[in-house]
Amino acid sequence: PASGAHELVVNAPDPVSSLHDLEPGQVETAMSVWRARMREHSGASYVHVIVNEGRDAGASIPHTHAQLYALPFVPTAVARERERFTAYSDRTAGRNLMEDLVQEEVRRGERLVSVDTEAVALCPFAARVPFHVQIVPRRPARSFEDDGPLGASLLHEMLGRLTAELGGTPPLNLWVRTAPRGAERFCWHIDVLPRLAHPAGLEMGTGVNLNVLPPEHAAERLRAAKP
Numbered sequence: 285p286a287s288g289a290h291e292l293v294v295n296a297p298d299p300v301s302s303l304h305d306l307e308p309g310q311v312e313t314a315m316s317v318w319r320a321r322m323r324e325h326s327g328a329s330y331v332h333v334i335v336n337e338g339r340d341a342g343a344s345i346p347h348t349h350a351q352l353y354a355l356p357f358v359p360t361a362v363a364r365e366r367e368r369f370t371a372y373s374d375r376t377a378g379r380n381l382m383e384d385l386v387q388e389e390v391r392r393g394e395r396l397v398s399v400d401t402e403a404v405a406l407c408p409f410a411a412r413v414p415f416h417v418q419i420v421p422r423r424p425a426r427s428f429e430d431d432g433p434l435g436a437s438l439l440h441e442m443l444g445r446l447t448a449e450l451g452g453t454p455p456l457n458l459w460v461r462t463a464p465r466g467a468e469r470f471c472w473h474i475d476v477l478p479r480l481a482h483p484a485g486l487e488m489g490t491g492v493n494l495n496v497l498p499p500e501h502a503a504e505r506l507r508a509a510k511p
Contacts, residue, residue, distance in 0.1 A: 290352065292352075293317055295349055304440065319429050334353075370467075380469065382471035390404065401433075405442050412493040414496060417475070419473060427463045439474060450478070457477045458476045460473075481496070
């Protein structure tokens with residue numbers, strides 16, 4: 285029989301369709317609720333939080349909201365990521381994969397977009413789609429639901445930069461990647477993927493993403509955008 289849980293979290297009482305239309309403090313409040321609800325499902329194998337904005341991104345309700353899925357299994361993509369964190373830690377005497385990746389991205393600067401006191405925003409290497417943005421805590425933290433930085437201010441800033449660069453708030457998908465149950469070595473991060481193109485036969489048939497805008501160029505344009 286099917287098992288698990290699904291919750292809908294209204295991000296704010298304001299009648300808006302995007303997190304970008306809220307004040308930064310309201311985004312922080314919404315994300316704090318995401319975190320609190322994730323804690324309530326600590327017994328699940330994996331808890332996945334998403335935000336879909338715009339009909340082209342699958343949003344069926346215009347009011348800004350998040351959805352939480354408490355799954356009785358660890359999805360394949362998450363399991364692969366867990367394995368990479370573990371293998372890297374074993375190979376480097378306990379170092380954190382995401383921490384080292386962020387340090388290298390900051391040093392190179394090509395794909396870095398913005399940094400604040402809590403988090404780093406970058407366009408990841410091999411980004412899936414144009415203007416794919418990833419938000420990572422400055423200090424590695426295993427689970428999003430643990431106490432610590434949320435990255436709310438930087439998320440709000442990045443939504444503003446995307447809106448400025450694209451001439452309006454794009455339809456987008458956002459999700460929180462957190463440690464699955466039992467993962468000792470991990471680091472949470474938030475992915476934001478604007479829906480500027482639709483996946484077609486290549487993407488759906490092979491899992492290979494065709495991105496027409498190199499992440500280095502996307503990061504350069506977002507750095508120049510005024511949120």
